[in-house]
Amino acid sequence: MRRPFHHGNLRAVLLDQAEVMLRAGGVDGLSLRELARQAGVSHGAPRSHFIDRQALLDALAVQGFERMAEKIGVALHVPAPVRERFRLVGRAYVDFAVDNAALMELMFAAKSNEVPGPVTDAAVRLFTLLDDGLVANSNAGAGGQHRERFKLLFAAAMQGTAALITSRRITREQGEVLVDDAMDALLASQLGTGILADER
Amino acid sequence: MRRPFHHGNLRAVLLDQAEVMLRAGGVDGLSLRELARQAGVSHGAPRSHFIDRQALLDALAVQGFERMAEKIGVALHVPAPVRERFRLVGRAYVDFAVDNAALMELMFAAKSNEVPGPVTDAAVRLFTLLDDGLVANSNAGAGGQHRERFKLLFAAAMQGTAALITSRRITREQGEVLVDDAMDALLASQLGTGILADER
DNA sequence: CTACTTTCTAGACATTGACTATTTTATAGA
DNA sequence: TCTATAAAATAGTCAATGTCTAGAAAGTAG
Numbered sequence: 001m002r003r004p005f006h007h008g009n010l011r012a013v014l015l016d017q018a019e020v021m022l023r024a025g026g027v028d029g030l031s032l033r034e035l036a037r038q039a040g041v042s043h044g045a046p047r048s049h050f051i052d053r054q055a056l057l058d059a060l061a062v063q064g065f066e067r068m069a070e071k072i073g074v075a076l077h078v079p080a081p082v083r084e085r086f087r088l089v090g091r092a093y094v095d096f097a098v099d100n101a102a103l104m105e106l107m108f109a110a111k112s113n114e115v116p117g118p119v120t121d122a123a124v125r126l127f128t129l130l131d132d133g134l135v136a137n138s139n140a141g142a143g144g145q146h147r148e149r150f151k152l153l154f155a156a157a158m159q160g161t162a163a164l165i166t167s168r169r170i171t172r173e174q175g176e177v178l179v180d181d182a183m184d185a186l187l188a189s190q191l192g193t194g195i196l197a198d199e200r
Numbered sequence: 201m202r203r204p205f206h207h208g209n210l211r212a213v214l215l216d217q218a219e220v221m222l223r224a225g226g227v228d229g230l231s232l233r234e235l236a237r238q239a240g241v242s243h244g245a246p247r248s249h250f251i252d253r254q255a256l257l258d259a260l261a262v263q264g265f266e267r268m269a270e271k272i273g274v275a276l277h278v279p280a281p282v283r284e285r286f287r288l289v290g291r292a293y294v295d296f297a298v299d300n301a302a303l304m305e306l307m308f309a310a311k312s313n314e315v316p317g318p319v320t321d322a323a324v325r326l327f328t329l330l331d332d333g334l335v336a337n338s339n340a341g342a343g344g345q346h347r348e349r350f351k352l353l354f355a356a357a358m359q360g361t362a363a364l365i366t367s368r369r370i371t372r373e374q375g376e377v378l379v380d381d382a383m384d385a386l387l388a389s390q391l392g393t394g395i396l397a398d399e400r
Numbered sequence: 401c402t403a404c405t406t407t408c409t410a411g412a413c414a415t416t417g418a419c420t421a422t423t424t425t426a427t428a429g430a
Numbered sequence: 431t432c433t434a435t436a437a438a439a440t441a442g443t444c445a446a447t448g449t450c451t452a453g454a455a456a457g458t459a460g
Contacts, residue, residue, distance in 0.1 A: 160360025185389035
């Protein structure tokens with residue numbers, strides 16, 4: 001079994017510190033050397049755990065997807081009528097995106113997705129969770145297309161709302177209303193008839 | 201009157217080259233020194249026109265908003281039924297966003313918007329154009345709220361769709377369908393009744 | 401022709417990401 | 431327990447970059 005030595009668990013420490021730094025100064029403000037300084041190790045130490053700066057960013061992205069999946073998972077299992085549950089999930093999505101704007105940038109950066117890898121896998125896990133939770137996975141066939149399009153509409157609305165807030169075009173409060181409106185429009189659309197996981 | 205000397209019009213040349221470089225290597229791949237090299241001037245020359253790297257990025261963002269407004273303006277004035285015109289505008293929006301992904305990143309970066317400035321102004325001009333073109337600006341009052349929420353739904357759907365394509369979660373073709381679906385859902389929603397600029 | 405301003409050059413500096421050789425620490429095998 | 435082996439961390443180096451400064455060159459206006 002492998003165990004850390006000098007520093008307890010440098011990899012975890014670096015990831016934690018990196019997230020703090022990310023929140024403070026954005027992606028550009030995240031410096032490997034500054035990170036090492038704060039962790040009290042030499043400037044070359046991080047290389048033992050992250051071959052690249054990009055490797056660190058990818059690890060952060062994966063962690064981000066996992067934490068987002070947790071939050072969404074909670075909202076997904078709240079016992080409530082469809083409309084209410086959709087709103088809860090939508091808000092969980094948008095809240096996470098807004099509270100972790102810089103992290104979201106990493107998670108959805110085209111860079112990480114150029115070649116399928118751990119980041120892409122983590123993303124797939126999140127959206128599989130979302131899909132399975134929101135939409136009935138029963139009858140395939142003609143309903144399958146409808147389901148697919150419905151899920152994309154949901155994802156686009158959430159991602160778009162988060163983008164509007166993050167870029168300061170609207171306030172967080174306006175975002176709340178927007179999520180609700182989007183959910184209403186979505187549920188009222190023809191695409192959202194007869195394909196929901198729970199019609200209550 | 202001010203006229204360029206040595207280099208014709210270095211500022212414009214730099215902006216053009218910067219856009220090429222942006223398209224090739226993303227925001228991170230845009231180096232001031234490399235830019236100067238390609239323009240055949242010394243590494244300090246750009247400083248006469250852009251005090252900062254950020255100043256160059258901001259100038260690019262402003263240019264981006266203006267070009268996007270042009271494209272959208274064209275789609276906005278195509279004589280066609282509402283549904284068709286909405287689709288055209290939506291596609292124009294998404295197409296521009298996808299064809300200029302790195303530029304969009306600059307345009308909507310929170311950095312530029314921390315303090316209102318030229319970038320914010322350019323953004324406001326674009327969205328004013330969009331709003332005035334899509335939604336009737338006649339009756340205020342209770343309809344005003346509806347109009348505002350409708351416009352936000354539109355913006356969120358477009359921005360979200362573009363994000364899905366850019367992050368490679370869906371293909372461009374799926375994006376086309378998604379835009380159409382979003383427009384249908386939008387026009388069918390209660391929010392989109394009686395507030396359109398042209399009910400044809 | 402002479403100030404004056406703008407544009408550009410050239411040199412310097414600190415910071416950064418990446419690479420390498422080397423030492424230190426831990427783990428496992430005989 | 432002693433020892434080979436792998437992992438983790440150090441320290442030094444390098445090229446590249448953004449920013450700043452002083453000064454030269456080019457254009458403009460009085």
